[in-house]
Amino acid sequence: MPQSHTVASFDEELQYLVRRIAEMGGVAERIVADSVAALVNGDTDMAQRVIAEDAELDRAEREIDERAVVVIAKRQPMASDLREIIGSIRIASDLERVGDLGKNIGKRVIAVQAMTQPKKLVRGLEHLSELALTQLKEVLDAYSSRSHEVADAIRERDEEIDAIYTSLFRELLTYMMEDPRNITACTHLLFCAKNIERIGDHATNIAETVYYMATGSQLPAERPKEDETHSVGATSL
Amino acid sequence: MSSDDPEDKWWRGPWAEGASWRLRRARYPLFVAFVLTLVLGLRAGMPFVAFGGFVLVLLAALVPARSRVERLAARHRNRGGADEVAAAQRAVLAAIAEPAFLLDDTCAVVEANAAASALFGPVARGAHLSARIRSPGVLDMVREAVAERRTGTIEHSDRVPSERWYQVHIAPLDEAAEDAGRFLLTFQDITEARRMDRMRSDFVANASHELRTPLASMTGFIETLQGPAKEDTAARERFLAIMLEQAERMGRLVEDLMSLSRLELRAHVAPSDRIALVGLIEHVCDALRPQAEELGVALAFTPASEEAVVLGDRDELIQVFQNLVENACKYGQSGERVEVSIAGPADGSDTPEGMVDVAVRDYGPGIPAEHVPRLTERFYRVDVETSRAKKGTGLGLAIVKHILTRHRARLIVRSRLGEGSVFLVRFKRA
Structure with missing residues (x-):
């Protein structure tokens, strides 16, 4: 925030919210990265750690909510201050959901680790999670710098994530049809892929909230989708 | 100040x-x-x-x-001294080549050097460290070290956009200094060492998986030649031909895996040479024309109306376009022509301002939509049989993606079944 308030403790309270959100973001990023790593390597210890870590996010979300309500009650904020507080409540709940989804992947690791998964599938999941993590990192960076210009790039990548998810879905179906013994593992993997895709959606939500916080207006409606066009690989420019 | x-x-x-x-x-x-x-x-x-x-x-x-x-007067006199101390601290910080932050005892950033701003983005003075570094491990370590006024070290890794590792170190400044209660946080890049370790294990994992099939088939033929087909001259000739083919395939695989590993080693360093795309792509097309003619494909090149210069690494860019044009000739063979073109916003294409597009278009069978987003994954093949028959290793586009990631360029694939595909590389103009 460029300007400061006459009441210095108000600034401190807002700063507290910003700091906690950033910390939550860090934990959420780690949960997502670790849960997918645990899935790929069949590492149950790491999966257990991920599951335990989610409690931290739940606690942080409750604290942020409480603090935010107290600040609203005490200071009666207006304009950008109010958006700041509302935004932090929204982002906290999105990040908490991201943590839940990561935890869910962690739980599934324990269920599927007995079976060996085809390499190709695992690569697909890794690719998917790489994109979701990039999304998450970019929105959190945008939150720290209050920049609203990332929104477009984020939406574009969201389409990419959806496309990969669809492709993984078909592949998993094929495996299940090939051999009914694969069904248990494949269903778990399918849910994992779905969870990662949902994480991407939450990142998009956060991007919309950041846009709202920075500009005070809602993001314009989705651009029309270009048919049969997919962009793959590489970074944003 | x-x-x-x-x-x-x-x-x-x-x-x-x-x-x-x-x-x-x-x-x-x-x-x-x-x-x-x-x-x-x-x-x-x-x-x-x-x-x-x-x-x-x-x-x-x-x-x-x-x-x-x-x-009050005494405090005011001291502040003059504190200014000098701050200037000295800033100067020392600026001279450190690694990313470094100066923190106060509330974990707020007092000063950040140029390397830190370049790596983590500019940081406002007085902002909390978590505005730039969210890693819970690093934050916990910093908090503990600050609370107990001691040194601390932790290893930290960033996974996106390219994997990097850091040794993060925090140390309190000298107690006797005018401005006690400050801490120096430094990031030492240990990516290269880590990558070397990983490269070995990745190489073994990938190679063992992919080399198993050709190796098994070779062993089978050798056993047959030693046993039942010992005296059969006709069979021997045929088997030896197949074995040679398998050995060549293994050679290509090893070659591709090596170049992929080499690329990963440098993935986090952006290239800085100025490359004129027109000359480079002309060169690639000329080199591949005999091969294209052998496949019955006409290779055409249309340069842009204006000079297209990008920041890049010459050898790597040659590899990108070689792979793309080769793929277009191989998999779009039925279309009998491949067009390579460079276009900027001035050429009436949909290229955004400040960008330049290189398109490789074939008129082959096209790629089914569900495969398109996953083409750049290692060993992902749309059709395993065709790929094997065309001597593909399943690594060509993975190599392209790695090079383009390093160049901060995008690969855009547009494909329509029955009409062909366009592989478009979008660079930022230098």
């Missing part, structure tokens, strides 16, 4: 600071006095007496105790 000396402005001196402090402390008595003044002045009809009384109270509040004036 302004450059002018604060001593020569009376409203900034110790006296003014003391006065404002005293006024703030006495704000409630003053307020009561003010209300009394109003009441006395308006109701009791004694405005002058009331006003005089208020002025007296105000003056009493302003007269500072002697000891406090002295203390």
Whole structure:
């Protein structure tokens, strides 16, 4: 925030919210990265750690909510201050959901680790999670710098994530049809892929909230989708 | 920090600071006095007496105790020294090549050097460290080290956009310094060492998986040649031909895996040479024309209307376009022509401003939509049989993606079944 308030403790309270959100973001990023790593390597210890870590996010979300309500009650904020507080409540709940989804992947690791998964599938999941993590990192960076210009790039990548998810879905179906013994593992993997895709959606939500916080207006409606066009690989420019 | 000396402005001196402090402390008595003044002045009809009384109270509040004036003056003198210390700290920080932050005892960033700003983005002074570094491991380590005034070290890795590892170190500045309570946080890049370790294990994992099939088939043929087909000359000739083919395939695989590993080693360093795309792509097309003609494909090249220069690595870019054009010729063979073109916004294409597109278009069977987003994954093949028959390793586009990620360029694939595909590389103009 460029300007400061006459009441210095108000600034401190807002700063507290910003700091906690950033910390939550860090934990959420780690949960997502670790849960997918645990899935790929069949590492149950790491999966257990991920599951335990989610409690931290739940606690942080409750604290942020409480603090935010107290600040609203005490200071009666207006304009950008109010958006700041509302935004932090929204982002906290999105990040908490991201943590839940990561935890869910962690739980599934324990269920599927007995079976060996085809390499190709695992690569697909890794690719998917790489994109979701990039999304998450970019929105959190945008939150720290209050920049609203990332929104477009984020939406574009969201389409990419959806496309990969669809492709993984078909592949998993094929495996299940090939051999009914694969069904248990494949269903778990399918849910994992779905969870990662949902994480991407939450990142998009956060991007919309950041846009709202920075500009005070809602993001314009989705651009029309270009048919049969997919962009793959590489970074944003 | 302004450059002018604060001593020569009376409203900034110790006296003014003391006065404002005293006024703030006495704000409630003053307020009561003010209300009394109003009441006395308006109701009791004694405005002058009331006003005089208020002025007296105000003056009493302003007269500072002697000891406090002295203390304030001393603090003010010290601040001149603190400025010098801060300048020295800044200078030292700027001279550190690694990303470094100077933190105070609340984990707020006092100063960040250029390397830190380049890596984590510019950081406002006084902002909490978590505005730039979210890693819970690093934050916990910093918090503990600051609370206990001790050193701390942790390893930290960033996974996106390209994997990097850091040794993060925090140390308190000397206690005896004028400005105690400061901490130096440094990031040492250990990516290269880590990548070397990983490269070995990745290589073994990938190679063992992919080399198993050709190796098994070779072993089978050798066993047959030793046993049942020992004296069969015709079979021997045929088997040896197949074995040679398998050995060549293994050779290509090893070659591709090596170049992929080499690329990963440098993935985090952006290239800086200025490359003229027109000449480079002309060269690639000329080199591949005989091969294309052998496949019955006509290779055409259309340069852009303006000069297209990008930042890049010549050899790597040649590899990108070689792979793309080769793929187009192989998999779009049925279309009998491949068009390579460079286009910028001036050529009436949909290229955004400041970008330049290189398109490789074939008129082959096209790629089913569900495969398109996954083409750049290692060993992902749309059709395993065709790929094997065309001597593909399943790594060509993975290599392309790695190179383009390093160049911060995008690969856009547009494909329509029955009409062909376009592989478009979008660069930022240099």
